[in-house]
Amino acid sequence: MEDGEEHHNPKAHKKLLMAIGSFGNIQHIQKSTRDERQTLQDEFQLGKSVRSAESHHKPRAVVLNDLVQILRTSSKHIKTGRKLKNIQSTKKVLEKPLEKPAADRIRRTIGYEGVTKKLGRWDAVVAQQRSAETQIFPIPSETIYVNTAAHAKSLKTSIQSALAKELEASKLKLHELRKAQIGDTADEKALAQQERELRQKKITRDELFARRKELAYLKMRESQKSAKSRMQNKIKSKKFHKLQKRQKIHEQMKEFELLQKTNPEAALEKLNALEKIRVQERASLRHKNTGTWAKNLQMRAKYDRDVRKDLAEQLAVGRQLTEKKQESDSETEFKMTQDVHEEEDKEYDPFNPWTKRKEAGKAPTEKAGSHVSNWRKYWTERNQKAKFLEEHRKDLKDVQHVENVDVVEEKLKSDPKPKPSMKKVKKSKVSFENGWEVEKVYHESNVTGESKIIDNIFEGREEKLRAKLTKKLENLKLRTDRLKKAPAKSKKVKKDSLKNLKDLAIKMTKQRVEVDEPLYYEIESQQQVDAANMESDPEVAVDSAVDIIDLSKVTTLVWAQKERSSGALNDALVNDDDAEYDEKDATTLHQLTISQAFEDDDIIADFNREKTKDSEVKNTELQLAMPGWGSWAGAGISQEVMERRNKRNTRLLLRLAAPEKRRDDNKDNLFINETSTKHARQHMVSSVPFPFRSLADYEASIRAPIGRNFVPETAFRMLTRPSVITRKGQVIEPMDDSDLVKPERRLRHIVDKRIKRLPKVPQNSQKAKK
């Protein structure tokens, strides 16, 4: 044994065992080699995979814990071990992959969804094709125009070059001449350079796009701004406009100041403009409380503090606007006038607007003529009086301040004494202002009673309005509630994958009758006989067609049906309808006149009599007995006996059959002529055919004639255009991608994106702009 152990080489032994163990697993069939790529492996070409020798007794899989255990042995690695353990406990293990059938199912659904989406692209094109009145095949495709001129080489013929040379020479000569004569100093070289640069400065396509986009963007901004301003103009709030104007003025002032420093000429121009505005304001009656608005307000001013304030403000505005703003500019003049107005100045109260206004009112009369020269002065003295401008600015500020103070003062004044003060203010106005104001006040005092009534009316109106508003609000609430509920319902509705196609379907402008019925079959063997029948049949049909047209027979029918306004379908065939409708009016008119003419005659009774005419005939008993028959015994037989005998004797009494029940029995003013339509009936449509919903639609489709004899040639061509046009000998290709509506291009450039993001300018504003 020991010997054996000595000899025993564990490695070799293991190898041997392995070899024995894998004895059955030797791969006899070699894997096939192919030079062609292959996705699917053939089962016959696959060798079995070699199993490991240990596969019989499965070794326990190595788990992370084992590793941790090992790591724990050395103190060095305890930390890492712990970390590992932590990781194991915190990190999730991936789930087992799905079973193959389930995974396949998911893959299939995803693929199917992709394909349906792809196919959905065609909805619009298909819907359009279906609804097209005429389809042309092959589908006319997009034409691509290539600029062949871009690739054309310039001609290099001797003639041209000679010509060019000549031209150049002549040009040169011309230039020289010019130089000699006029002294044209234009530098040719520089010009040429410029031209070359311009020529070289070709814009790339992208640049062009970008530039165009930018331009469009600017335009859009502009239109937006204009739209905004228009909207603002529409705002009715007075206060808003007031503020707006004030702000504008403020801005202008600022601008003006800036201009003074930077560009005095422009500033001067502006100043003149301001002056002009002032003059205009003075000339107009604006801000003088003479408008309807002011008048209306004056009525209410007595009772309303705010209104009074508004009026005062309005006046202040007028004052401000008519204020001479460049007293400082023409100081000399001012000085001159100062003497004259010395006394007035004494009275002058800086906080009293009225006095100031008076002064200002006088001044312009003199200044109107001189103000043109003002700016010249300004121009000449501009350099000297640079500081002066600043002063002027200060002045302006002061003036503004003063005015503000004025307004405040007035407010203060009016505040403590609400009702009586109103009159006072008015009166004070009278003393300063024009006479008509006074009258106004008197008038107002007379009107107080009326105004009260008006107030009442206003209040009533307001209440009504309020009530209306609340009602509307409630309605709106209800509607929104309903809307909120609606989507919940629609969720339940099954998703229709063809919804898009259905939605896209356009109602055809010209509907066509669709006859979707089985064919009328007949056995082929009878063909000859049938053919013969057919031959004879058409004539009959034609005859009958002629029959219906016989107006004398049809008229009663038409009339009767018109009264009922149904069955008009049939006479669409029989008569031309347009004419008929006119006819109808005409007939009714005609009848009216007739009825007026024969008022005494009982037409209706006549009509009814006609209706019952044949039935009367039918309902009678005819006595066939001749006088003297059955009375051979001589005279003297009583009448009763005779009658009895006659009744019993059926031979002598002819009883006609009872009348058939008429369709129009219970309808007084209707007469259905049942005999006249027999032939026509087989040519008449009994029900509204398929795509049509209403009789009127169908009649309309049939009414208009399409023949050459009845409509002009162009209309004829249009009306008889076939629904499908194909060309002989041309292959009709299936629909192509180029027929699709292209999706929007993805934008890369920032500007493009920005433009895309811009809200669209509302349509109405665009229209207004136009």
Place this chain on the structure above:
Amino acid sequence: MKVKMMSRNPDNYVRETKLQQHKLPRNYDPSLHPLEGPREYVRALNATKLDRVFAKPFVCNLSGHRDGVSCFGKHPKLLSALATGAYDGEVRIWDLANRLSVRSFVAHNGFVRGIAYAKNGERIFTVGDDKTIKVWNSLAPEVGEEEEPVNTVQSRYGLHGISHNRKDNSFATCGEVCAIWDEQHNDPLKTLKWGVDTLHTISYNPVETNVLACCASDRSIILYDQREAQPLRRVVLTMKSNKLAWNPMEAFNFTVANEDCNLYTFDTRKLQTPLKVHFDHVSAVTDVDYAPTGREFVSASYDKTIRIYHAHQSHSRDIYHTKRMQHVVCVAWSLDNRYIFSGSDEMNVRMWKSNASEKLGIIRPRERSNFNYQEALKEKYAAHPQIKRIARHRQVPRHVLNAQRKMRAVKEKDQVKEGNVRKHSKPGRVPYVSEKKKHVLKEEV
């Protein structure tokens, strides 16, 4: 006595040259044409009758095959070329303009199962019962040369049909599996399999060219995408579908010819119910092909007739048959929308007009406008009973009529029975099922 001369300007009625038409001054005032409605009606009636008189759809018979015709291949560019395969493995190429067989060769042992032209029409692919795909040059060999395939691919699976992609160089075959091939390779790029049943027909979507559909012998229709690793969806009908054709103008619609005498038009996006069930055949429908306009399709049937349907109507617009035509196996609509080809069991290929009464040859403008007028009139008065009667009157073989009668009787009986069952059961127990829903068993995901 004063005589008033009538004077007219000759410019108004004298023509300038002999070739000009006479000017006819017309007054379109409707009050002068009180009978325009009836006149047009009579014209429509006459047009309809003439239409039936001239309805002679049969153009010619192409004879030459020595066994039943099994399949057609349409040339994608040439209108005058048609390839037909027969049960004896012979393929014939026809010159339709001259009604001649210009070329014939035995391609396979056993049936030729499918023929497809490559996208530009330079190659012909045929598959046969011998499990091979053969590629042929579409040009005839030189006089001395032998007819030999350009390439022969031995397939691992049986092959029942072939379809070529319209836009790229791939084609697909069906049989035991659906295989996508590339023209340059001898192995399929991809095989797609769902279930174990044989796929007997395959068809590429001509518009959305990655999509294709197969019909399997387990009564199902399977949709594939050639880019996907898996089939997309499967619908199982009550009976086997024999052929499938995609609408070339409506990418999502296809029609299958079914064994139960009907055709079904489906929308790919909604397979639970067909869009339309097309009735009227009295025996199994064997083949279907769309008109290139996508508005109509033609179907061939085992009942020895061809029928033309509007794609959105359930009854046929026309029926073609001849005394000698036996079971029609394959049918094709020419790419110029004018002709229909039918191949039948009795070795003949027939050519029909797609519009039975259409005039062949040159049509002068006046003639054209008159035809248009007649067409418009017929359309306008289509619902009128006399016109409808004449326009839809057809002579059919007795056996068709008998079969129809029988089918109607069966249907009526079924209806009566269903009604009775409904009457004697709890209300709501026997629901009313629409005709469309009856034929689809299930849609498998």
